[in-house]
Amino acid sequence: MVRFVNLTLAGITSGMVFATVALALVLIWRSTRIVNFAQGGMLMVTTFLAWTVVDAGGSYWVALAAALASGLVLGAVIERVVIRPVEDKPPLNAVIVTLGLFVLLQAGAGMVWGDTPHSYPPAFGIRGLSVGGTRLLLSPNDLFVIGAVGAVMIALTVLFVRTDLGLRLRAAAFAPEIARLLGVRVGRMLTLGWALAALVGSLAGVLIAPSVFVGPTQFDAVLVFGFTAAVIGGLDSPVGAVVGGLLLGCALSYVSGYLSSDLVTLGALAALIAVLLVRPNGLFGATTGRRV
Amino acid sequence: MIGTTRQAAAPARAAERARLALGRYRLVRHALGAAAALVALYALTSAVSPYRDLQIAQAAYLTCAVAGLTVLTGLGGQISLGHGAFMAVGAYTTALLLNHRSWPLAAVLAAAVVVTAAAGTAVGAVAARLHGPYLAGATLAFAVGLPGLANYEPLLDLLGGQNGLSVTPPVPPAALGETFPVERWQAWIACLGAVLTLFLLANLVRGRFGRTLRATRDDEIAAALHGVRVARVRIIATVVSAACAGLAGGLLAVATTLAAPGAFPLALSLQLIAAIIIGGLGSLAGAVWGALVLVFVPAWASDLAQSADLSHNIASNLPLALYGLVLIVVTLVFPRGIQGGLRAARTALARRRSPRDDAAHEEAAPHDTAARDTAVHGGDS
């Protein structure tokens, strides 16, 4: 029983980590209809910047602020410089550009910071909480991660559903021509969408970093699982991203705990296929009817 | 497209005869093209050093995979981020057969194609229901998940775990002489496979199946209304494309004498998709360009990094950075890929030569529509 509880808790913690990445992907998908492969590279770079702050003696919170600010700027710059020219081009072109960007950011980080992974401090203690004398795989820092991801999810949902800005963001993404006619400044909305997504991504990086270390390739697996989580949840839904992350995290934890740690990636594939066979647009994706 | 064909076929028999004649003509033309390509490759492989032969072999097997993918993604509108896994299936099948059975190489490669096509059927059946990013996600998980099978305890002895399998290099026939370099023989095998793949695909996509496939890409509903069984067409496209990747994997096993999980990372699948865009989406010639970029750009970048006197961290990462830059710049400068860029240049040239002939040279560029509804774009809302 303790084993099951702990495997679930480990699944929730890593699931929340996948969920943060998934949230950033959902945000970009919702605002520009692009699957952003560069997300992993972007959050890696902002986390390295935060690490540089910590290494120079800065506090956790100053570093976090640095990561968020640099994420915001990085997202906007990337959208303006390399994404804007492909926005009216075939969508696969945008995918290749984000892939190229991912490779470039990884190489750039390797040049500047080297390949050696570095330690990143957690916000709070990592010793598991005790319940009735049993140490659980759940630390104060895990609670902080879960809380932060939950807050971001709620904020994004409110942004998209309740605010005027969210409406304009969605309009610019789904029907840019009509939105333009209605006076929405589409270009600005797209830039804003990328900036916000990069902001969420940079938060994800800082939350993940203590458990995977900071290095040019340390976030690769998390990105793959984050994308998988986003697809499971349905790329349109922030709630879906979190649910997808939790499901995937738990599924992987059970596979690793009860079957074999060698089967984890196959477990992710199985979980994804199982969901998509039942719901081809993910758990929370809109079931789209298509007009002819 | 389907509609116009049907209406044009008023006197059905005459049209049928015309189509047969056209088909035969096309077949002859493609056969001549293939023969010319083989002669050119023979001359090329004989002229260059053994190391260049190895690079040519690499470009050739990658051509198979990229060409197969461009049929699925470029013409069928179905993205796949999992073709590296299909290559792994082909490579492992080849390696296992070469190590455990004394079959002739052609039979082994054919078996690799069949096994991978079978895998393609399973994947295709799932993928036919999926669109855009969901398809991308599912195939990506396939690319990441499948190589993990090699590490699974019960299969460890068969598949060799993380170390994978080694294959004895193919022996050139005695008729070629004692000193015939094995690299050239490997290049010949791979080039023959690539030309054969291109020949078969060229006939396939110019024929009825190609038209149907494009129709499902351009407008799924309209195609269905015209009696096209969309899911079936998509599954067939996946199978064809998987078979090509299987051959590519088999040729990889022959050319590099190995099959190992580390040879089929996610990066390989992503490189294949990059190659079809950089070469020119939906064009078989573009597939060749794309494969050449995959082989020669990293080699060039690595030479460049070594020739300069740089610090360790910079020199190590420079080739990777250049590769990323090439991906971005080529996609930005040639949105329709290298082949599209060449075609535009040719059109511009022709226009300058005979300004009135515009219409004759105007290409029926299916690539615009190809692109618009392809893959990662969800589009439906």
Added chain:
Amino acid sequence: MKRPRLARATAALTALALAASATAACGSGDGGGGDRASAPGVTATTVTIGSHQPLTGPAAPGYSANSAASKAFFDYVNANGGIHGRKIVYKYVDDVYNPTQTVGVVQKLVLQDKVFAIFNGLGTPTHSKVVGYLNAQRVPDLFVASGCGCWDQPDKHPYTFGWQVDYVREGKILGEHVRRAFPGKKIAYFYQNDDFGQDGVKGLDKYIPASQVVTRQSYQPGGTDVSAQVQAIAQSKADVVVLFTIPTYTALFRLAALKLGYSPQLVVSNVGSDPVTLTGLLESYAKRGGTKVKGSPLIQGIITDAYLSAPGSDDSWIRLFRKIHQQYIPQLPFNGNIIYGMSVAYTFVQALQAAGPNPTRKSLIEALEKSQFRGPGLVPFAYSKQSHAGYIGAQIGVIKGDTVVLQGQPLTTDAGDGPIRPYTGGQPEAPANGIPPQG
């Protein structure tokens, strides 16, 4: 009407044909160097050697420093006159730890760059795919950077030599220590599920009674979460956990154990126990604010084994390597990988010296088989006509502060069922100028 696709494909191929012939035509110079050019890659003034290394990608962390350290050592030797008047040119190329790329890289080095030898190619899955090729081409394949026992097959692979102690020997030595030091205790294994971990476990099992082993957990490199495995080990209430892990996973294990409030005695193989790297990975958990700690408290008391001096020790070898490090690669952290890279380069310099003033590939191999090299190692090499294995043992040590404090005597053994014997030959001093003495 469009031109047929295939015709266009043919055009593309022909274009390639022309381009490639052009490059082939201008790239055929051998750089001959008169009669002092005794072998491929050897000229009157240089000896060119090559290597495949993971400089980028998932295997790069840590390992990418090896080749930089080797190069720094060669640069130092070159600056001090070289070997028999020749400078060593070391070309190491990235293979991203992908075997297909290893094959391409090695063939390029052999066919195009015409290297004299391949040196310290890294990784079992990668290097095992070029061993056959290198031996068929009769290219010396020296000092493979992997502890697989498979390099030691002089009959099948006469040109291939291992260097570091192989994982089975290492497992035997650690296993014997665990059996002696922790009789009757519960023992768990945590290992990387490839030949590194599997061979290590083979060695451990030769000494640790199966009844004492309560659980065996493994991981795949590249995944991140190991909490399921660590939890299973914690639940087995093992008193001692033996780890055949790379440093990041040693650190991940330590953190997950910390989370569970589980503190067994850790026994970590040489590869995963470099105190400098581990301290870097665990730094954030040991300090608040900007103070640097000397050796993480989380790694104190870890039992490990060593066949080279530890970065924190103060002996003539470490002083020499620190001097070279300061001069050539000060931007890289001075850790176990740097010592490894310089030590293996030292052995190569010894081999090249022994191969004579006009070295050939054959004379290099013969010199190695006759050699009695001693150098930075705590134990000797196995090199002989019958064995191409590298270091034949290691010494048990304990992490204290940021270094490994050695205990007892160096131990030697074989990769089979042979006994473990103490070695009393001692570690020689480093030569004053850092260059191995002639002869």
